Amino acid sequence: MPAGRTPRQFFRPLAIGAPAPLREQPVRLERMIHFVPPHIEKMRAKIPAMINQVDVILGNLEDAIPADQKDAARQGFIEMARDNDFGATGLWTRINCLNSPWVLDDIIEVVSAVGEKLDVIMLPKVDGAWDIHYLDQLLAQLEARHGISKPIGIHAILETAEGVMNVEDIAAASPRMHGMSLGPADLAAFRGMKTTRVGGGHPDYQVLADADGDKPRVGFQQDLWHYTVAKMVDACASYGIKAFYGPFGDFSDPAACEAQFRNAFLQGCHGAWSLHPSQIDIAKKVYSPDPGEVAFAKRILDAMPDGTGAVMIDGKMQDDATWKQAKVIYDLAELVAAKDPEYAEIYGI
Ligand code: GLV
Numbered sequence: 334m335p336a337g338r339t340p341r342q343f344f345r346p347l348a349i350g351a352p353a354p355l356r357e358q359p360v361r362l363e364r365m366i367h368f369v370p371p372h373i374e375k376m377r378a379k380i381p382a383m384i385n386q387v388d389v390i391l392g393n394l395e396d397a398i399p400a401d402q403k404d405a406a407r408q409g410f411i412e413m414a415r416d417n418d419f420g421a422t423g424l425w426t427r428i429n430c431l432n433s434p435w436v437l438d439d440i441i442e443v444v445s446a447v448g449e450k451l452d453v454i455m456l457p458k459v460d461g462a463w464d465i466h467y468l469d470q471l472l473a474q475l476e477a478r479h480g481i482s483k484p485i486g487i488h489a490i491l492e493t494a495e496g497v498m499n500v501e502d503i504a505a506a507s508p509r510m511h512g513m514s515l516g517p518a519d520l521a522a523f524r525g526m527k528t529t530r531v532g533g534g535h536p537d538y539q540v541l542a543d544a545d546g547d548k549p550r551v552g553f554q555q556d557l558w559h560y561t562v563a564k565m566v567d568a569c570a571s572y573g574i575k576a577f578y579g580p581f582g583d584f585s586d587p588a589a590c591e592a593q594f595r596n597a598f599l600q601g602c603h604g605a606w607s608l609h610p611s612q613i614d615i616a617k618k619v620y621s622p623d624p625g626e627v628a629f630a631k632r633i634l635d636a637m638p639d640g641t642g643a644v645m646i647d648g649k650m651q652d653d654a655t656w657k658q659a660k661v662i663y664d665l666a667e668l669v670a671a672k673d674p675e676y677a678e679i680y681g682i
């Protein structure tokens with residue numbers, strides 16, 4: 334017996350009257366998921382001006398919201414969802430984790446009030462497919478009750494050791510799965526990693542060059558997150574969902590933030606979180622493909638109109654596989670250009 338639902342059952346609605354699950358996730362530009370603390374009125378007031386600056390706005394109800402502000406954050410999110418027209422910009426919320434005292438109200442109140450406007454729910458501390466199945470069923474019941482016309486997506490945070498072990502099952506758990514983000518802070522704590530940083534490298538995690546007489550030995554800092562990002566990207570790509578790098582906590586080090594975002598981008602991630610306004614532009618720069626790469630990709634696509642064969646461009650061999658690589662970059666450039674006139678001009682698209 335297969336462990337999951339049969340292929341035919343997989344795409345059936347989980348409640349009578351719930352919208353049919355999507356066969357494919359909508360193609361959307363999601364270079365940054367911008368976090369907003371919805372209990373703070375001053376922050377909510379900035380939303381109208383922010384909508385055109387970011388790809389996704391997320392009202393955060395979980396960590397960083399004090400326990401005595403959880404209800405205010407939930408009500409603030411409902412208010413900001415009601416009061417604004419988000420257009421093509423995604424509207425997400427991060428709910429509290431499933432064993433918390435707040436999560437049931439988060440789900441029921443938010444979906445009842447603004448479920449029609451909500452694109453994605455970010456679920457923290459996902460350990461396995463069972464967490465997704467629970468939210469999947471509950472969302473279907475609420476969608477049916479409130480006559481919601483499009484299914485709300487689920488985005489998991491990969492931030493427990495058990496979650497990393499079960500990453501493939503999580504990716505495969507439901508047609509609602511939009512994608513997942515690496516949560517380096519919780520993951521470091523769960524694993525017992527000895528770092529107080531939120532993402533990025535660590536000066537002590539390095540490889541030491543060989544000894545050469547009395548010469549000083551050089552240490553090369555390594556990427557602490559390489560293994561997890563790679564594992565997440567493979568699981569997500571295999572199941573047709575999207576991988577994201579999560580938070581970078583040191584707002585005073587934009588260069589390190591950019592490097593971390595870029596490593597994830599090169600490895601296959603689609604975006605990262607912005608926790609501070611300064612990180613919006615960093616994410617935009619990193620997750621919009623480099624104009625030189627876009628121009629080169631276009632040359633490959635033009636040189637091989639049907640995507641087969643072999644050609645040389647500037648001494649570099651191109652074939653069916655590099656055509657596919659070029660298409661990844663050019664398709665992304667088109668998506669960016671459609672949203673951002675500034676990039677449309679740079680890319681000449
Ligand atoms: C994000 O939620 C993290 O724990 O890094």
Ligand code: MG
Binds near residue numbers: 457516519
């Ligand atoms: Mg976390």
